[in-house]
Amino acid sequence: MKTRYVILGSLLAVIFLMGCGTTIPGGYHGVYWQRFEGIDTTIYADGFKWHWPWSEVVLYDTRWKTESETVDILSFDDLHMNVEVALRLRPRADELYQLHQEVGPQYYREVVQQQFRAVSRDVFGRYKYNEIAKKSIEIQNTILQQLRAAINGKHLELHTVEIKHVEYPALVAKAADEKLATEQRLKQKEFEQKIAERDAEIRIIEAKGQQAAQRIIDSTLTPAYLQYRALDVQKALINSSNASFFFVPLGQNGLPILLNAEMMNSKKR
Numbered sequence: 001m002k003t004r005y006v007i008l009g010s011l012l013a014v015i016f017l018m019g020c021g022t023t024i025p026g027g028y029h030g031v032y033w034q035r036f037e038g039i040d041t042t043i044y045a046d047g048f049k050w051h052w053p054w055s056e057v058v059l060y061d062t063r064w065k066t067e068s069e070t071v072d073i074l075s076f077d078d079l080h081m082n083v084e085v086a087l088r089l090r091p092r093a094d095e096l097y098q099l100h101q102e103v104g105p106q107y108y109r110e111v112v113q114q115q116f117r118a119v120s121r122d123v124f125g126r127y128k129y130n131e132i133a134k135k136s137i138e139i140q141n142t143i144l145q146q147l148r149a150a151i152n153g154k155h156l157e158l159h160t161v162e163i164k165h166v167e168y169p170a171l172v173a174k175a176a177d178e179k180l181a182t183e184q185r186l187k188q189k190e191f192e193q194k195i196a197e198r199d200a201e202i203r204i205i206e207a208k209g210q211q212a213a214q215r216i217i218d219s220t221l222t223p224a225y226l227q228y229r230a231l232d233v234q235k236a237l238i239n240s241s242n243a244s245f246f247f248v249p250l251g252q253n254g255l256p257i258l259l260n261a262e263m264m265n266s267k268k269r
Contacts, residue, residue: 021050022057029093030057031100041097058100062093064159067108071117073124081129082167085120085143087112088159095155107156115150119143129168136163 024030024046032040034055049057068086075081091099091107103110123143127135144161151158 020053021048022059023048024057024059027061027063028059029062029096030059031096032057039097039100043093043096058105060091060093060096060099060105062090062096064088064090067112067116068164069113069117069120071120071124073121075124075129075132076126077128079129079169081169083120083124083132084164084166085116086162086164087116087147088162090157090159092155092157099155103154107154111151111154112147112156116147119146119150122146132163132166139163 022030024044026046028046030044030049032042032044032049032051032055034040034051044057051057066086066088068084070082070084073081073083089108089112099107120143123139123146124132127139132139140161140163144158147161148158
């Protein structure tokens with residue numbers, strides 16, 4: 001009977017002791033708060049931290065994380081638009097005690113959010129709407145520098161600012177689409193013009209080739225060559241059974257004149 005109570009008591013003790021502690025996961029740090037003594041200045045890394053049930057370990061994610069804000073801005077040329085900007089930040093692990101004392105786990109909402117939105121509006125307001133895309137890197141770096149100055153000493157580390165999306169007014173978007181369509185038409189016209197110029201060049205080259213070929217042919221048509229070719233024609237006609245021809249050697253350049261006998265008889269009739 002006594003042994004049973006010992007075992008039961010031991011189990012209850014183990015359960016009690018296991019419940020009196022917090023496991024700090026990787027990428028997190030914790031500050032230890034004690035009900036009667038306040039916050040311990042020690043910063044605890046990942047692992048198991050034992051404590052009494054009436055105390056607790058407050059966890060802080062010390063990895064880089066991204067917070068996004070959609071900000072209504074007024075550009076330098078008085079155009080309203082919505083811009084989505086993202087900020088990459090994290091708490092400084094070695095300053096968690098001070099951060100917890102001054103602000104607490106809601107540090108982004110309490111310290112950063114309003115400053116981030118205000119700085120973004122101010123910086124974007126220095127640029128015309130058509131400069132935002134071209135100068136996005138400059139804008140991002142300016143917002144980051146000003147935001148760092150604004151929250152200096154708040155135990156936070158800022159990494160980068162990124163412009164995620166710019167929603168232009170409908171009028172601007174329509175004008176941009178029309179400009180793009182015009183540019184596409186101009187490119188098509190330029191392409192067609194280049195094709196036409198190329199075709200013209202090809203026709204000129206072909207014409208020059210034909211002209212050169214004709215000059216070569218003309219230069220080779222000597223009287224002797226023509227007489228030679230005429231003899232070939234006469235030989236072919238002699239072997240023809242379809243018609244009768246008379247050869248009269250009185251033609252130009254000494255070439256004979258060919259007379260079709262049937263055509264002559266029909267004229268006589």
